Amino acid sequence: MNIPRSSFPRIVIVGGGFAGIALTKKLRNKNVQVVLLDKHNYHNFQPLMYQVATGGLEPDSIAYPIRKVVQEYNDFYFRLAEVKEIDTDNNKIIADIGELKYDYLILATGSKTNFFGNKEMERNCMAMKTIPQSLNIRSLILENFEQALLTNDIEERHSLMNFVLVGGGPTGVELAGALAEMKKAILPKDYPDLDVRKMEINLIQSSDRILNTMSENASEKAEEFLIKLGVSVWKNVRVTGYDSKTVTTNSDLSFDSATVIWTAGVQGALVGGLDADSLVARAERIKVNQYNQVEGYTNIFAIGDIAVMALEDYPLGHPMMAQPAMQQGNHLAENLVKLICKKEMQAFKYKDKGSMATIGRNKAVVDLPNYKFSGVFAWFVWMFVHLFSLIGFKNKAVVFLNWVYNYIRFDREARLIIRPYKKKHITSFTSDEI
Amino acid sequence: MNIPRSSFPRIVIVGGGFAGIALTKKLRNKNVQVVLLDKHNYHNFQPLMYQVATGGLEPDSIAYPIRKVVQEYNDFYFRLAEVKEIDTDNNKIIADIGELKYDYLILATGSKTNFFGNKEMERNCMAMKTIPQSLNIRSLILENFEQALLTNDIEERHSLMNFVLVGGGPTGVELAGALAEMKKAILPKDYPDLDVRKMEINLIQSSDRILNTMSENASEKAEEFLIKLGVSVWKNVRVTGYDSKTVTTNSDLSFDSATVIWTAGVQGALVGGLDADSLVARAERIKVNQYNQVEGYTNIFAIGDIAVMALEDYPLGHPMMAQPAMQQGNHLAENLVKLICKKEMQAFKYKDKGSMATIGRNKAVVDLPNYKFSGVFAWFVWMFVHLFSLIGFKNKAVVFLNWVYNYIRFDREARLIIRPYKKKHITSFTSDEI
Known part of the structure; x- marks a missing residue:
């Protein structure tokens, strides 16, 4: 090396x-x-990946070159x-x-991502643990709507506009909220010749509450926010399979969907x-x-x-x-x-600073060790914390600019299909055509 | 449809x-x-693509969703x-x-891109007419440097750090300048364990001056700027082939290079x-x-x-x-x-507003119909014109922010290998690994 x-x-x-x-x-x-x-040659800021997947942020603003972090360190080597x-x-x-x-x-x-050994799910679901995966989701969402315009088959159109999110943790909840906001503010304007009201967002959680690592108060509030935004929240439902057309569950429920995003493990x-x-x-x-x-x-x-x-x-x-x-x-x-130096090591002690999740515009839940709250103030706290956790001045500035713009204009401008996502796992590109 | x-x-x-x-x-x-x-579902601003290829701008800032342009137009349909x-x-x-x-x-x-029927060149050269192509170039440049660190073979290392740009038009000139600035300000800090001085940038032009659609004054100045930045400018040299290792020309000149960017037609x-x-x-x-x-x-x-x-x-x-x-x-x-309306059509008359090219920091050439100039002022004019030609407030703001940041910090932060470019044309990705 x-x-x-x-x-x-x-x-x-x-x-x-x-x-x-x-x-x-x-x-x-x-x-x-x-x-x-x-x-990778960059560090990526996972907590904001869902905003890349939904066109709210450009991928480059949540990635930071590792070599830039370590510039001027002595006796230091980075290798890709x-x-x-x-x-x-x-x-x-x-x-x-x-x-x-x-x-x-x-x-x-x-x-x-853990699909718990379910190869069929692994093949057919989208995961969101890397920036390219987030970009694939962004492409697929937009491709679905372009596709929905073309079909006269009502069932196919419904399936293209039906989004199933498996897993009610922070990622699933934040994605669901972001999709709901796209449905409300952006898609009707972008697709006037499509009945966007028919778009469905289904969030499926296997346990009896979403955000189950947070307080019960946070779970309740988050669910309330999601329902207000038009998300269908299914609790105590476990997804058992997805053959690229239909999501089956451990109950009678099933969903015909072209897009299943797996954040359940x-x-x-x-x-x-x-x-x-x-x-x-x-x-x-x-x-x-x-x-x-x-x-x-x-x-x-x-x-x-x-x-x-x-x-x-x-x-x-x-x-x-x-x-x-x-x-x-x-x-x-x-x-x-x-x-x-042959000194004695100190035991690690985790200092829980709390946790938080955002559901959408003016809607977030925050659990601090001694104080739990939700709503507009929680949302500002969420933004502040995330903004200042980003590495680098430029990324902070670009994210801030995007957020202010998106907030004022009810917009998410990065709805670009830069690398088309070829469904059915034909993800091969030729160098010129993409 | x-x-x-x-x-x-x-x-x-x-x-x-x-x-x-x-x-x-x-x-x-x-x-x-x-x-x-x-x-594509976006309009892209080609004149700034070279900055995406060299990590100065994020791709999303020079792309604009077409559906956003036409929101609220009557009796209007966009189809991908x-x-x-x-x-x-x-x-x-x-x-x-x-x-x-x-x-x-x-x-x-x-x-x-026109390779004039040379299939070998088409297979082995990078083109830069689309955003994904620009991102491939960005990935390849960075991958080359990561690779150069690993080899003990001096010839291989030289080839990885030798960039050949075929074509001395605005794209070739702007790319050459941007690479030269990376060489000067960024790469030595990012790769302290590599002798970046060995990096070569060769710009090859088949005619007797670069920027040959501009004034002779602009050509001379641009060449002077490039040489000052350490670019080797080869005039009256025509590239005849590139087998992915060696660039051959119509003269005795040849270049061993892992990266040949074709902007010649x-x-x-x-x-x-x-x-x-x-x-x-x-x-x-x-x-x-x-x-x-x-x-x-x-x-x-x-x-x-x-x-x-x-x-x-x-x-x-x-x-x-x-x-x-x-x-x-x-x-x-x-x-x-x-x-x-069955009225008579008017003949088109082109109003030449002039042309311009930027070579680097404080270095540009501008030909107006009645006035030709170069240097710092030309560079500001170039930036101003390009900034205001971008569609959309947010893109303008993000590009402006990047430029100010890059100017003050001598930096280009978007040096991210988000989708690796698999050389030798193995450009197939599996959905999870990229």
């Missing part, structure tokens, strides 16, 4: 998400050599690489671009090579102790979504969100420095 | 570029039915469609989404079905009279790049640029209304 050894110990970080970037920043010029590997395997016996990782020895290895590979994006005892069965995640040290290893750590630190407060690990990931990244930087 | 007949005559416009959009806007609510067809053939006997067009009868047909299909993006006598041989363009009426037809018109109106001042037709396209679109709208 062409990385020269320096006199400092080498820390290899796999993954430039919230956890990996937090760790990287804190390790700046700390008498260690840091090698950061990611399969996908890690395939860890060889723990020889302290090295095996990636698509070659092998690399590590002194300390930090796994911050995050999570990916995540699993760790695991790299092979760790001992089976270090893993959490089925979830593809890694057991770590309170120092984020992987069980059974002394020089391998895991942080963020991939790590399960089962403590009393969080027997199943911390929530798979940005906050714990960043806190673990920050904390681990200090512990690594301590470890290298 | 599901478009109901109204009591007004139907005008079908093929193509939503500068010409088609200008015509569309002028035909708003003019007692005609207008059907606009385009294979690729027109395959014209059936002039039956006054209908045949598209991928079905057939459509027209009373008047306007061809505004623009131009596409355009041809009309012709739709089949017109009589051969109506066409300009080899250039795939359409002969029109001074009313933009296609030779041999009374109800078919052509405007913009595709049309050749051979007049005394312009024996080969007007320059293939935005200005003549927009002027023809505007003018034809008036003539169509006249024609329908």
Whole structure:
């Protein structure tokens, strides 16, 4: 991998998400050599991805070049690489671009969509964990409406205008709200020769409330907001299959839909090579102790979504969100420095700063540790927090500008089919035609 | 195509570029039915595409949804469609989404890259006529540098860092300048472990001066600016081949390069079905009279790049640029209304407002009809004109913000490999991995 050894110990970080970037920043010029590997050359801000999928933001405004984060760091190397395997016996990782020895290895590979083994669903549903996936959803939504104009078959048209969102977590709720706002403010103007009132948005949740990691108050409010926006919320319904035409469920309910977006599950994006005892069965995640040290290893750590630190407060690990990931990244930087200096490491303690979700214009729910609220003020808090969490002045400014514009004009201008999404999984493009 | 007949005559416009959009806007609510067809759902601002290719602007900021342009137009229909053939006997067009009868047909299909029959070049060179193509170039440039870090083979590294631009027109010159600025201000910071000074930018022009549609003064100044920025300008050299490794020319010169961008020729993006006598041989363009009426037809018109109106001042037709396209679109709208009212049409007269090109920071050349200048002021004029030519407030604001940011920070932040460009023409993606 062409990385020269320096006199400092080498820390290899796999993954430039919230956890990996937090760790990287804190390790700046700390008498260690840091090698950061990611399969993308940018960090992406997942919480705003649903706005890319629904044309509210341009993809570039929520992506930030990793090389720009680490400009002018000493003894630092970034490599665009996908890690395939860890060889723990020889302290090295095996990636698509070659092998690399590590002194300390930090796994911050995050999570990916989990279809729980249902191959049919995996083939036919859209996922939304990466920017290209969000752009595929954006293309498909718009293509559906173009297609709906062309057909005289009422059932086909209905299916093209029927959106099914599986999973009532923050992503599903936020997507549902954004689609509802498109239906209200944009699509009737864009498609005057189509009866957009016929568009349906169905949000399906397997448990008895949406946003079930938040307070009951938040769940109720969010549902109220969604219903007001015209979203059909189905609770206690589990989706069992989707053959690219019909969504079947564990009840009598079924939905004919051309667009099913799956946000109902995540699993760790695991790299092979760790001992089976270090893993959490089925979830593809890694057991770590309170120092984020992987069980059974002394020089391998895991942080963020991939790590399960089962403590009393969080027997199943911390929530798979940005906050714990960043806190673990920050904390681990200090512990690594301590470890290298042969000092004692400090146990990680998660500080829950609360959680929030936005449903639409002036509509959000916020749970702070001691205070829960919703509505306009919650919406401003949501925007403020997200805006200031973005990396980089320019991204903040462009997102702010878009939001102000969209708010004043009731608009979402990025409704562009830049790379058509070829349904039925013909996603091959020729270089000129796209 | 599901478009109901109204009591007004139907005008079908093929193509939503500068010409088609200008015509569309002028035909708003003019007692005609207008059907606009385009294979993209957005209008794109070609003059700034080179900034997308070099990471200076996000693609969404130079694209504008066509449906937004025509919101609230009466008796207006847009369809996302690729027109395959014209059936002039039956006054209908045949598209991928079905057939459509027209009373008047306007061809505004623009131009596409012309490799003059050299299939090898077509296979191996990058073109830059569409936004996805610009994004492919952006990805490839960045991938090359990531790749250059990995190799120990000096020749391979040189080839990865050697950029060959074929064609010294505005696109080639602007791209060369932008690459030179990346080399100077950004790449050394992004790739500290690479000797970026070794990067080469070669601009190859077959005639004896670059920008040969502009004044000699502009050509000289532009060349001076490019050389100052470290670009190698080769004049009187014609590229004869590129086998994906080596660019050969009609002289002893050859270049080992992994990235060859071809901007050396355009041809009309012709739709089949017109009589051969109506066409300009080899250039795939359409002969029109001074009313933009296609030779041999009374109800078919052509405007913009595709049309050749051979007049005394312009024996080969007007320059293939935005200005003549927009002027023809505007003018034809008036003539169509006249024609329908059985009034006499007016001959088109091109008003040359001048031309300009930017080479880099504070460096541009401007030819006005009576005044030619270059340097800082020309650069501000260039920016001003381009900013105000963009459609839409939000795009203007985002581009402005980017330019101010890039100027102050010597930066181009959109250096993101969002969809990797698979070289060797393996441009197939699977839906999840990209």
